[in-house]
Amino acid sequence: MESTATLVTPPTFLLPAGFPFEPVYVRSIIGVSLYVSGVAVLASAAASLPIALLVGFNDFPGKRLLTAAINTGMGFPSVVVGLVVLFLVSNQGPLGELELVFTKEAMILSQFVLATPPITAISLAAIDGVDRGVRDAAHVLGGTRLDVALVTIKEARYGIATAVLAGFGRAISEVGSVLIVGGNIAGSGGVSKTRTLTTAIQLEARQGRYETAMVLGAVLVVLVLVVNGIVIRLGDGGVQR
Numbered sequence: 001m002e003s004t005a006t007l008v009t010p011p012t013f014l015l016p017a018g019f020p021f022e023p024v025y026v027r028s029i030i031g032v033s034l035y036v037s038g039v040a041v042l043a044s045a046a047a048s049l050p051i052a053l054l055v056g057f058n059d060f061p062g063k064r065l066l067t068a069a070i071n072t073g074m075g076f077p078s079v080v081v082g083l084v085v086l087f088l089v090s091n092q093g094p095l096g097e098l099e100l101v102f103t104k105e106a107m108i109l110s111q112f113v114l115a116t117p118p119i120t121a122i123s124l125a126a127i128d129g130v131d132r133g134v135r136d137a138a139h140v141l142g143g144t145r146l147d148v149a150l151v152t153i154k155e156a157r158y159g160i161a162t163a164v165l166a167g168f169g170r171a172i173s174e175v176g177s178v179l180i181v182g183g184n185i186a187g188s189g190g191v192s193k194t195r196t197l198t199t200a201i202q203l204e205a206r207q208g209r210y211e212t213a214m215v216l217g218a219v220l221v222v223l224v225l226v227v228n229g230i231v232i233r234l235g236d237g238g239v240q241r
Contacts, residue, residue, distance in 0.1 A: 041167050
């Protein structure tokens with residue numbers, strides 16, 4: 001018997017014009033986008049801040065090279081990240097047993113990789129920008145390394161908040177990597193499974209459904225503006241002067 005190789009493609013469903021469940025369709029896309037980007041950025045921030053503190057507080061051989069590598073990662077091509085993550089979660093990859101192909105978890109992993117360099121780089125710059133006298137004063141007052149770190153984070157909070165915003169902006173506006181690892185899948189009932197705002201905008205515009213694409217685009221802009229306002233308020237400590 002002859003064996004033929006079958007190319008696995010994600011089951012992407014297209015919605016015809018006037019689809020009766022379009023509100024459900026839009027809401028589910030927003031939900032998937034916020035969930036995937038939110039989890040990815042939170043995980044990235046949890047990993048990036050300790051790295052930024054470790055690099056910022058210590059002098060060691062290769063520090064400049066490491067800093068340059070982190071900064072270079074900010075411009076890493078997203079499609080390459082998508083391909084690498086797809087290989088990792090594919091049947092032939094080391095994470096193949098987890099069956100993560102075309103799932104939200106694979107999209108989170110992809111966005112985590114993309115968001116980590118900007119969050120780390122901007123947080124490191126904010127920490128390096130804190131006056132050395134602040135750290136020295138904390139030491140003189142008997143503060144431990146943890147106390148010094150907390151004081152530094154407090155002084156650099158606006159820069160760190162900006163870093164998180166930059167990471168969220170890159171994550172939620174990403175197209176290439178999430179399209180590769182997520183598959184842009186929506187069920188026949190109009191509920192998004194792995195379709196995000198950006199991939200849906202691309203699909204809707206290509207299908208000539210410009211009204212839906214414009215609505216999704218407006219939602220994306222509003223989300224970024226809202227997050228921007230929240231992060232700025234957090235960076236200011238929530239105190240209006």
